[in-house]
Each structure stands twice: as C-alpha cells, then as structure tokens.
Amino acid sequence: MLTEMEAQVYNLNRRNRLRKRLPIPINTEKTEEKEFYTMKKTVTVIAMLLAFALVLAGCSGGDSSSAPAASTGGASSQADAGDSSLPESGGSDAAPLTVAGINLQEDQFSSWCALGYKAACADYGVTMLHAISGGDLAKESELLNTYATQQVDGIAIMPASETSSMETLKQIHANYDMPITLLNVSETDDYSEFATGGATTSHDSLGRPSGEAAAEYIKNELGGEAKIGVITFKSQYPEPAAGRMDGFLNAVRAVNPNVELVAEAEAWVQDMAIQAAGDMITANPDLDVIFACNDGGTVGTVMAVKNAGLADQIKVFGIDGGEQQIEMLRSEDNILQAVTAQDAFGMGYRTMEILIQSLRGEYTGTIGEIEVLPGTLITRDNPASIDDYEKILLESK
Numbered sequence: 422m423l424t425e426m427e428a429q430v431y432n433l434n435r436r437n438r439l440r441k442r443l444p445i446p447i448n449t450e451k452t453e454e455k456e457f458y459t460m461k462k463t464v465t466v467i468a469m470l471l472a473f474a475l476v477l478a479g480c481s482g483g484d485s486s487s488a489p490a491a492s493t494g495g496a497s498s499q500a501d502a503g504d505s506s507l508p509e510s511g512g513s514d515a516a517p518l519t520v521a522g523i524n525l526q527e528d529q530f531s532s533w534c535a536l537g538y539k540a541a542c543a544d545y546g547v548t549m550l551h552a553i554s555g556g557d558l559a560k561e562s563e564l565l566n567t568y569a570t571q572q573v574d575g576i577a578i579m580p581a582s583e584t585s586s587m588e589t590l591k592q593i594h595a596n597y598d599m600p601i602t603l604l605n606v607s608e609t610d611d612y613s614e615f616a617t618g619g620a621t622t623s624h625d626s627l628g629r630p631s632g633e634a635a636a637e638y639i640k641n642e643l644g645g646e647a648k649i650g651v652i653t654f655k656s657q658y659p660e661p662a663a664g665r666m667d668g669f670l671n672a673v674r675a676v677n678p679n680v681e682l683v684a685e686a687e688a689w690v691q692d693m694a695i696q697a698a699g700d701m702i703t704a705n706p707d708l709d710v711i712f713a714c715n716d717g718g719t720v721g722t723v724m725a726v727k728n729a730g731l732a733d734q735i736k737v738f739g740i741d742g743g744e745q746q747i748e749m750l751r752s753e754d755n756i757l758q759a760v761t762a763q764d765a766f767g768m769g770y771r772t773m774e775i776l777i778q779s780l781r782g783e784y785t786g787t788i789g790e791i792e793v794l795p796g797t798l799i800t801r802d803n804p805a806s807i808d809d810y811e812k813i814l815l816e817s818k
Contacts, residue, residue: 518780519548521568522773523578525556525605525658528690529743530716530765531579534604537769538577545777556581556657558589565593575600575776577619583607583660591615602776604768606791607660613789617779620771620792622763624661627740628668628714630798634759635669635710635738636676645677647709650701652718654689665714665740683708694721695728702729709735716741723749723757732756741765742799747811750801759800762810767794 522538524531535551542549550573554561561581568576576599580586583606593599594615603612603619612619639647649670655662673680684705688697694717702708702725711726713719719739726735732754739746742762749757771792778784786792799806 517546517548518574518777519550520773520776520780521550521552521564521573521576521578522769523561523564523576524551524553525579525581526690527553527555528715528717529720529745530741530763533743533765534579534769534772537766537771538773540766541770541773541777545774547777549773554581558582558585561586562589565589569593569597569599575602575780577602577604577773577776579604580606582658583610587612587615600776600779602772602779603791604772605661608791608793610791611789612791616789617784618775618786618788618790618792620768620775620794622768622796623793624664625668627761627763627796628665628670628712629672630761630796631712631738631740631759632669632672633676634798634800635712635736636673638736638738638758639673639677639680639710643709645679647677647680648683648705648707649673649680650684650686650698650705650708650711651682652686652688652694652698652701652711652713652722654687654715654718656687657689662714666712669712669738688718688721689715690717691721691724694718695725696721698722698725699728702726702731702735711735711737713737713739715739716743716746719757719760720745720749726756727754742797742810742814744814746799747807747814750799750807751804755801757801759798759802761796761798763796764794766813 520542522535522542524535524538531553538549538551541547550568552564554564558581561578565576565578576593578586578590578601580590580603590601591614594601601616603616603621605621606612606619608621608623639645651666651669653662653666655666670682684701686697686701688694694713698711698713698721701711711722713722719737719741722739723737726732726737729735735756737757739757739760740763742760746757746760746762750760771794775784775786775792797806797810799810801807
C-alpha cells in the first residue's frame with residue numbers, strides 16, 4: 422500500500438504526464454504474409470507495404486478513449502492531482518495550480534492552520550498536497566526537495582526552525598525558482614531573498630494578554646506574590662517560545678514585581694506536557710501558577726495539575742485556543758484561567774492566499790513581508806469571550 426507521501430507523488434507524476442500530452446506508443450504486430458509460389462518478388466514487396474499502411478491506419482483511427490486526456494483545469498484533471506476531498510476548480514480562466522502545504526506537527530493549532538490552507542485552496546480552485554514535518558529538519562528537507570522535484574507550483578510552510586529551515590528554503594527557492602510563503606515566523610526578519618510573504622502573530626504580544634490576566638489573579642488572589650513555572654518549547658522553536666515567555670513574565674512583573682520564576686521545562690505536545698508538568702509539580706509542590714507557551718503544553722499542563730489533585734492551588738494560563746481549551750475554561754475544576762488564542766485558521770488561510778495570489782500575478786503586498794494577525798484573550802471570568810471564540814471555531818469548520 423502506498424504511503425500518503427508516495428500517493429501524492431504518484432498523483433503528481435500522473436498530472437505532469439497529462440500536462441505534457443505524452444503520445445501513446447504504437448505497438449504493431451507482426452503479420453504473417455502468405456506468399457504464393459506464383460507471385461513475383463516485386464509483387465510480394467508491394468503487398469507487404471500495403472499491409473503495413475493498413476496497420477498504421479487502424480492504429481490512428483481506432484478508439485480515441487485509450488489516449489490520455491489533456492489537462493484542461495476541469496474537475497477530472499484536478500482530482501488526479503492530489504487530495505480528492507478538496508473542492509474542484511471554480512472555473513477560473515487561470516491555469517490550474519497544484520501547491521504544497523507543510524505544517525509543523527499534529528496538534529489543534531497546526532490542524533486549524535491546515536484547515537486555513539485548504540479553505541484558501543478551495544476558494545481559489547487550487548489543488549493542495551499536505552504534509553507534516555513533525556519538527557524534524559531532515560524530514561522537512563526531504564519534503565521540500567520531493568515537492569520541488571515533482572514540480573508543484575509553490576509551497577506554503579510552517580518551518581521547523583527559524584534558522585536552519587531558512588537555509589534549506591533559500592536553496593529550494595534558488596535551485597527550483599520555487600515560490601514560497603511562510604507561516605508562524607518572526608514578523609521582524611527579512612525574508613525577501615526567498616519568500617513572497619506570509620502570516621503570523623507577534624509572539625511577545627501573544628504572551629502579554631495571558632500575563633496580564635495572570636497578573637490580576639496574582640494581585641487579587643495571592644497578594645502579589647507567587648511561585649511560577651513555565652512549560653516552554655525553546656528547544657523546538659527557540660524564538661517564538663522565548664517571545665511568548667518574555668511577554669507573559671514582563672506583564673506579570675509589571676504588576677507584581679515580587680513573583681518568582683522557580684521552574685522551567687520543555688514540552689510542546691499534550692503527552693509530553695503531562696509528564697513535564699507532572700515532574701515540575703513533584704519537584705515544586707508549592708507552585709502557584711504555571712504558564713504554558715503553546716496548545717499541547719496548555720492542555721497537558723491542565724491535565725497534570727488535575728492528576729496531582731492540586732486544582733485548588735495551581736492555576737494555569739496558556740497560549741492557543743481550541744475545543745479542548747474551551748471545555749477546560751468552562752470546567753468546574755477551575756484550573757485553566759485564561760488563554761490567548763492565535764487566529765490559526767486565518768494565519769493558514771492568509772499564508773496560502775498570498776502564495777496563490779503571487780502565482781497568479783495578483784499579489785500587491787511587499788515581497789518578504791510577514792503580516793501580523795492579532796491574538797484573542799479568552800478568560801474564565803468572561804464567559805462571553807469563550808462563547809464568541811467557540812462561534813469562530815464552528816464557523817471555520
């Protein structure tokens with residue numbers, strides 16, 4: 422059975438063959454010619470030539486349904502190229518496009534980004550091939566080179582690293598003249614050498630609203646003093662993780678200068694965070710607050726606090742919003758207090774939209790510019806914020 426990646430490559434190869442309108446080889450069969458002993462040599466030669474001409478006529482005038490159809494941009498050619506669940510071309514006069522969308526990992530945030538990718542492709546009548554790097558630089562490089570050699574029209578990617586990944590992307594762009602857009606990267610760096618643009622959120626700005634909510638909790642409930650732990654992902658994605666953590670702590674310390682940062686651990690998916698936060702709680706049983714820097718970290722940390730039986734003591738503040746966070750904010754266990762949700766769907770949609778617009782000559786933005794989409798603070802103390810964000814999630818599906 423073909424893997425998902427092998428199936429995509431097979432389908433893309435098939436599309437490229439259709440585009441090139443490869444001719445079907447003509448297989449002629451040897452025909453036995455019966456020679457009569459009374460026929461002269463010249464008559465025999467003429468008869469053989471006539472027979473061969475008839476064979477050629479039969480091949481060129483036979484059933485045309487055996488020949489491959491040309492790629493016209495209609496439904497059949499779109500379906501051949503990739504994910505058959507995607508909508509077909511919307512009938513645009515523009516040439517049909519196939520693009521690749523690469524995400525970082527399998528969590529709620531990446532899933533919403535992927536939904537944004539797919540929605541943009543559906544709106545513009547474009548076929549998308551999708552893959553997940555898992556944060557593995559070697560796998561990311563393999564995906565990029567595979568898609569480039571298979572001649573996709575462009576690539577939208579959430580890079581695994583804001584340093585190492587960029588070198589690979591520069592090479593892909595230079596070697597294949599590949600259009601590239603970037604998702605969830607620093608808005609201050611210059612990407613004009615190899616990327617058209619992209620979309621992100623300011624990581625410092627993501628941490629700050631959750632920090633302000635935590636500052637009010639610490640001031641009102643703990644008298645301005647607290648021991649804080651942080652679940653981060655600096656080893657995976659250093660710059661965004663550091664920005665979120667700094668934004669949170671700076672906001673807390675602006676109101677409560679006597680707080681202490683007593684522990685920091687690495688985890689970016691739910692299962693890792695359950696273990697990391699659990700170990701942190703065991704080593705620091707007097708913790709008051711834990712800040713988690715991303716989706717999986719937030720969900721796993723809440724579960725770890727609950728498993729430790731310390732819901733009354735330790736409160737969690739986090740980053741990223743999804744169905745699990747909504748459920749936890751409404752839960753009677755009172756562990757999760759607030760999250761700042763990125764517009765993951767919007768980020769994915771805009772990153773893919775910029776790619777498609779650039780391929781069609783419709784992009785009017787600044788080359789290399791990363792557009793910043795604001796985050797949304799969702800708090801237990803403001804049920805309306807939870808309801809409003811839930812509506813956004815439901816409308817995005």
